Amino acid sequence: MHEISLIESIIDIVLSEMSKNNITKVSSISLKIGKMLQVMEETLRFGFEIMSQNTPLEGAEIIIENTPVIGRCKNCGNEFQIDDWFDSCPNCHQMCVEIISGKEMEIISFEGY
């Protein structure tokens, strides 16, 4: 996953929302990231630290909620948490799983003053 591209988007989105809410300094940003995307958190945090320098986001804490990957078996309809791309359905053991969540990458909120 392109952590630098993500950081650029995060900064753009937050700067845009800041101006709408008369916020001049950001103290924290909350993200929701699905585990399927395999975002490297350390890379994201380090990259943010660098790219936010000299912006109103400098020093902001990055809070990440990792959401689990949930699949639905196309054979029996069972929904279950997936830990690996190659998990089969625990109910019928078929390998025909549709990923229904776990690919999100969202800014949920930010705090500032």
Next chain:
Amino acid sequence: MKVSIVENILKANDRIAEQNRNFFKSKGVLTINVMSGPGTGKTSLIEKTINDMSDNINIAVIEGDIQTTYDADRIAKTGAQVVQINTGGACHLDANMISQSLNQIDLDCVDLLIIENVGNLVCPAEFKLGEDFNIALLSITEGDDKPFKYPLIFNVSHLLLINKIDLLPYIDCDIKKIKDGALRINSDLEVLEISCKTGEGLDKWYDWLLKKLENFKKPKK
């Protein structure tokens, strides 16, 4: 003060991809995004497809590479419209690059737009371009463990073309392992075995394309 947003971080690319897709639809153009590692045979596949199908459908091509116009030059020799995008360093195409290139192609007489992505088994899978279908290409010389090592590209694709099957007598490759791995990641994935060198299996690829075009619209020829 806390501000709630709940916004998709990749919304900028996805929004432009949707605009691209709507534009292609308005022109009656079916669009496919061809992805693979470097040297798998994407450009050869496109050359063969244009040469073999030119009596049936009009094809235009967007080529993506970090540097050079080598691939666009090859496609130009077929007589098809082609534009080369040089990313200069980016390892994948994105929706904005596609959007910026569209003023160099006349899509009014085009049935099928083929986007050849940058040779890379990882990053192209992460960025929508406005395509109708994703095509993954894997050659038997790359190893039969690739679906397990690079799952995302197989997960987001609609069709997997396994290329260079003419070399099977000389390569230790278990094609069944490739298929089993890819289908475990994506049970809806269609899989075809081809050789751009000998032409083996390409008829089924052309049938697949024609069926998609038929479902999409009638050819302009």
